[in-house]
Amino acid sequence: MKPCIALTKGRIEKQFLEFFQSLSYDVEPLINKGRKLRVETDQFSFVFAKGVDVTTYVEYGIADLGIVGEDILIEHQPDVFNLFPLPFGHCRMALATEVGKEWPERKRRIASTFTNITKEYFRQKGESVDIVKLEGSVELAPILGLADGIVDIVETGTTLKENGLVIKDEFLEFSARCIANRSSLKIKRDVLTPVIESFQKGVAVK
Ligand code: PRP
Numbered sequence: 001m002k003p004c005i006a007l008t009k010g011r012i013e014k015q016f017l018e019f020f021q022s023l024s025y026d027v028e029p030l031i032n033k034g035r036k037l038r039v040e041t042d043q044f045s046f047v048f049a050k051g052v053d054v055t056t057y058v059e060y061g062i063a064d065l066g067i068v069g070e071d072i073l074i075e076h077q078p079d080v081f082n083l084f085p086l087p088f089g090h091c092r093m094a095l096a097t098e099v100g101k102e103w104p105e106r107k108r109r110i111a112s113t114f115t116n117i118t119k120e121y122f123r124q125k126g127e128s129v130d131i132v133k134l135e136g137s138v139e140l141a142p143i144l145g146l147a148d149g150i151v152d153i154v155e156t157g158t159t160l161k162e163n164g165l166v167i168k169d170e171f172l173e174f175s176a177r178c179i180a181n182r183s184s185l186k187i188k189r190d191v192l193t194p195v196i197e198s199f200q201k202g203v204a205v206k
Pocket residue numbers: 010135136137138139152153154155156157158159160
């Protein structure tokens with residue numbers, strides 16, 4: 001059976017396809033997939049999902065391999081093999097606030113999708129904050145008065161800038177990672193080893 005790879009939709013998907021193509025794999029069916037969430041190539045079966053769901057499909061063995069941001073792995077701690085970093089998806093975690101807005105001394109409220117990372121960040125600083133969980137467009141929260149600041153990933157910094165926010169602190173750096181289902185690595189070793197090795201060669205070249 002073909003190996004199944006779960007791929008995080010969006011930015012990581014685009015960057016992975018460039019990487020995958022540079023390794024001379026067939027990407028044509030993936031580029032022209034339209035709105036399909038499951039695509040077969042000559043060698044692989046691909047599924048496209050949100051990052052956290054990529055880890056779920058890999059953890060449950062539906063997908064053998066997954067391509068996902070390390071931020072998701074740190075936040076959700078899925079039971080998967082975290083194989084190696086990939087040469088794309090570089091970003092960092094930042095605490096950001098509105099430009100020119102006073103940072104309150106007490107009773108701070110922070111909006112984030114990454115509530116575990118946020119909790120740990122403030123725990124290490126010995127500061128107590130209220131955390132509000134949002135699923136996306138977190139930059140809206142300070143603008144609309146829902147929160148004093150946000151903890152979110154920053155790649156180019158454009159989203160912060162265009163929404164009048166500035167970085168107050170940066171504290172983690174990430175890249176995309178290749179993850180694997182624990183049993184697949186043993187049961188499907190013959191088919192997965194060449195794929196993993198070709199990815200690793202691609203990483204070494206970059
Ligand atoms: C992520 C993140 C920021 C943005 C940062 O959002 O949450 O909003 O990217 O990227 P930048 O620094 O290059 O502007 P994403 O596009 O994944 O969508 P989301 O807001 O739904 O999380």
